[in-house]
Amino acid sequence: MMNMALDVLSWILLLGGGFFVFVGGLGLFRMPDFYTRVHAASLTDTMGAGMILIGLMLQAGWTLNSGKLMMILVFIFFTSPTSTHALAKAALFAGARPLIARREKSKEKNKLPDSDKEDAPS
């Protein structure tokens, strides 16, 4: 019974991870410019990789392999923001202009002034 439940849970996680990887890939095509595409790609290496690795850990059980999978997960979570940042910064410095959407007055909740930059709270 316990094994059955673990199996079902791990399959849900694996399929969910696959779904997020797929959506990340789809977003890579659907997004309009470089920076928004990077956002879509980050679905793949957070939820996608995370859910798949946790699902695999449940399949492996309490073995050495689970520990190794855990290490992969930790390394991905430390390295992927670094590489994403390096990529985005390089693009910015190479002169790729990001698309900027104007704030619409109707949707504004009077929380911030209507500027695109320097929305820093005091």
Add this chain to the structure above:
Amino acid sequence: MKHAVSLSVLLFGVWLLLSGHYTPLLLAFGVVSCLLVVAISLRMDVTDHEGHPIHLSLKALIYWPWLIWQIVLSNIDVAKRVLSPRHPISPNIVLVPANQKTDLGKVIYANSITLTPGTISLELEDNMILVHALTHDGADDLAGGEMHDRIIRMESKG
């Protein structure tokens, strides 16, 4: 010194995990190679509070679950925006303050911003982080400063 000890323990733990061989000879090789790595990193002067932040370990256990929850929430949000036929995105760039006391705190903040889908830190300069956000809502959430305050609490003493 305590950084060197904890680094040795960590390295040997990783070695045990990755090797899977537990004969005395190989264990001895493992110990020797870990000590060698620690000796080299001591000479390189990288075993300090930045390279090996053990003073944050306990507080990270409070921060990480919260961060992981935020990552899950924003993943679902971005996935919806990718799949939605109306394509509801409003990309923008904002400057958010990073008033963490240490460089390490600022890097943790910038990394957390990037790790959360929907926001990417483009540049970290002095006390400001330039952030590209997929939506205005995402930028507003970040400017609300909850993540910022949590990291300040994590790096503060006590």
